[in-house]
Every structure is written in structure tokens, then in C-alpha cells.
Amino acid sequence: MRLVIIGASGHGRVVADIARLNGYDDIVFLDDNENVVECSGYPVVGKSTDAPDGEVFIAIGNSRIRKMLSERYADRVQPVLCHPKAIIAADVTIGKGPVVMAGAVINPGAAIGAGVIVNTSSSIDHDCVIGDYAHISVGAHLSGSVIVGNETWIGAGAVVSNNVTICGGCIIGAGGAVIRNIDAPGTYVGVPVRKLSESRAQTE
Ligand SMILES: CC(C)(COP(=O)(O)OP(=O)(O)OC[C@H]1O[C@@H](n2cnc3c(N)ncnc32)[C@H](O)[C@@H]1OP(=O)(O)O)[C@@H](O)C(=O)NCCC(=O)NCCS
Known part of the structure; x- marks a missing residue:
């Protein structure tokens, strides 16, 4: 099960761990810092606006950015x-x-x-x-x-x-x-x- 996590930060690592425990076995990250290439062993595959196919989870602490990205991906499944x-x-x-x-x-x-x-x-x-x-x-x-x-x-x-x-x-x-x-x-x-x-x- 594929999950695209936006935000390769400490918060993103916690989210990825919970996603793993929820059965996601194909986890990739997006992050706007192009120097970040992996997070918790999962690959960073692009910027926040470039989500590949899959369910999307916004793992960004800043509430305004979290809202903006959530609305951008309103047509995607964003799981609990x-x-x-x-x-x-x-x-x-x-x-x-x-x-x-x-x-x-x-x-x-x-x-x-x-x-x-x-x-x-x-x-x-x-x-x-x-x-x-x-x-x-x-x-x-x-x-x-x-x-x-x-x-x-x-x-x-x-x-x-x-x-x-x-x-x-x-x-x-x-x-x-x-x-x-x-x-x-x-x-x-x-x-x-x-x-x-x-x-x-x-x-x-
Ligand atoms: C409230 C908060 C956002 C203020 O940050 P800030 O605007 O950068 O404030 P400053 O650090 O410049 O502090 C300004 C003044 O408020 C006081 N202050 C700041 N946070 C305080 C707090 N939580 N409780 C009591 N006083 C606080 C400072 O001592 C300082 O007082 P002084 O001017 O008399 O020295 C921040 O301190 C805070 O508590 N953030 C929450 C962090 C958190 O809970 N993270 C959890 C992640 S899961």
C-alpha cells in the first residue's frame, strides 16, 4: 500500500512509523529541500507539489502550510x-x-x-x-x-x-x-x- 508523505522532518519520521504500523509498505517522501534524499530509510522522490500516485499525508507542523497542501491534494485519499x-x-x-x-x-x-x-x-x-x-x-x-x-x-x-x-x-x-x-x-x-x-x- 503506497503512502506519499509530505515533509521529511522529525514529525514526518513519526508519521512514517505510524503509517508502517497501519500497513503501508510502500512509503515515499516529498520535501522542498532538495538536499534531503531520504527519511527514516524511505526515499525523498520530489517536491511537495509533485506527488506521485497514491494516498497522501501532509506531515508538516505549520498549520497554514498543512492546510494549503491538504487543499492542493483535495482529490487524493488523505488517510487517518x-x-x-x-x-x-x-x-x-x-x-x-x-x-x-x-x-x-x-x-x-x-x-x-x-x-x-x-x-x-x-x-x-x-x-x-x-x-x-x-x-x-x-x-x-x-x-x-x-x-x-x-x-x-x-x-x-x-x-x-x-x-x-x-x-x-x-x-x-x-x-x-x-x-x-x-x-x-x-x-x-x-x-x-x-x-x-x-x-x-x-x-x-
Ligand atoms: C509560546 C511560544 C510560541 C513563544 O515563542 P516566542 O514568541 O519565540 O517567545 P520568546 O521565546 O521570545 O519568549 C517571549 C517571552 O515569553 C516567555 N515565554 C515564552 N514561552 C513561554 C511559555 N511556554 N510559558 C511561559 N512563558 C513563556 C519568555 O520567557 C519570554 O519572556 P521575557 O520576555 O520575560 O523574557 C513558545 O515559547 C512555546 O511555548 N512554544 C510551544 C512549543 C511546543 O509546545 N512544542 C511542542 C511540539 S510537539
Whole structure:
């Protein structure tokens, strides 16, 4: 089974490993850095715009680029990649092209949008709604009924209280605690979080 992974990075290597565990035995990468010729032993066969035939997976951390490439390949199958040691409740709904990594837990009633990254050992509790191209980083925990807007990045180890809504276009810094709704895009850090800047940092 062929999978074309876009993004020959550390994230791409994790995605490739999960793809292997999901039964893909013909994995190739695309990357715009022409000096990169292989990734985890798999060949880099061209640039991000030159996908050969096969299912496509966008393994790019930057949410805007992930969205742009996902839309470019809208006519391709973009599978859900789920590590066998992740736990996903039976009624969870999932859009196209997300990855759920090892140790992640997604509890009943949750909805996961397109291109979402549910990173290692993060948890998304009951009835959460995760917008398209959001990223729930390593070890982040969302309590019940949390809403995360499109392209919002929840940093490593961050915690979000139940029933909180975070709008799209936000970054929650590593270790942050979100205890109230966030209504304006920007970068938020601390315990509890306070606004650091009006714009997203460019650190993804
Ligand atoms: C929030 C973040 C995006 C800010 O990055 P940045 O804009 O480059 O910010 P800087 O490093 O210039 O720091 C600016 C200020 O914010 C503080 N700050 C930055 N990140 C912080 C955090 N997570 N918690 C608390 N304070 C933080 C810095 O100490 C600094 O304070 P100072 O001006 O008093 O010295 C980044 O620090 C972060 O937390 N990224 C998340 C990384 C992550 O979770 N990766 C997971 C991948 S799976």
C-alpha cells in the first residue's frame, strides 16, 4: 500500500512509523529541500507539489502550510493515521488526514477536524471539538467539552479546563493553563495563560 508523505522532518519520521504500523509498505517522501534524499530509510522522490500516485499525508507542523497542501491534494485519499497504542472511543468523528500518536486518548463524543495532529500522550476528553489543522502537542490535556478553533496550536504539556472555548489562530505556550475562554487570536502563555502577543509566533 503506497503512502506519499509530505515533509521529511522529525514529525514526518513519526508519521512514517505510524503509517508502517497501519500497513503501508510502500512509503515515499516529498520535501522542498532538495538536499534531503531520504527519511527514516524511505526515499525523498520530489517536491511537495509533485506527488506521485497514491494516498497522501501532509506531515508538516505549520498549520497554514498543512492546510494549503491538504487543499492542493483535495482529490487524493488523505488517510487517518492512528498509532495502535492510541485509544479512540467508538463514536469519535474524525476528518481527513489527521494523525493520532502513541499514548493519545480521545474520549466519547469528541470531534476531530481535518489535518489535526493529536501528538504523543495527549488527551482529548469527552465532547471536545477540535478544529481543522489544530495541533494538540505532546502531553497536552483537554478536559471535557473544550472547543479548539481552526489552526490553533496547544503547546506541549498545556492544560485546558472543561467547557473552555479557544478561538482559531491561537498558540497556547508549552505548560500553559487555559481556565477561561479565549476570544481573540494570538499567543498566550503562563499559568493561567495571559496574552503574550496579538499574532502567532512563527516557531512551529
Ligand atoms: C509560546 C511560544 C510560541 C513563544 O515563542 P516566542 O514568541 O519565540 O517567545 P520568546 O521565546 O521570545 O519568549 C517571549 C517571552 O515569553 C516567555 N515565554 C515564552 N514561552 C513561554 C511559555 N511556554 N510559558 C511561559 N512563558 C513563556 C519568555 O520567557 C519570554 O519572556 P521575557 O520576555 O520575560 O523574557 C513558545 O515559547 C512555546 O511555548 N512554544 C510551544 C512549543 C511546543 O509546545 N512544542 C511542542 C511540539 S510537539
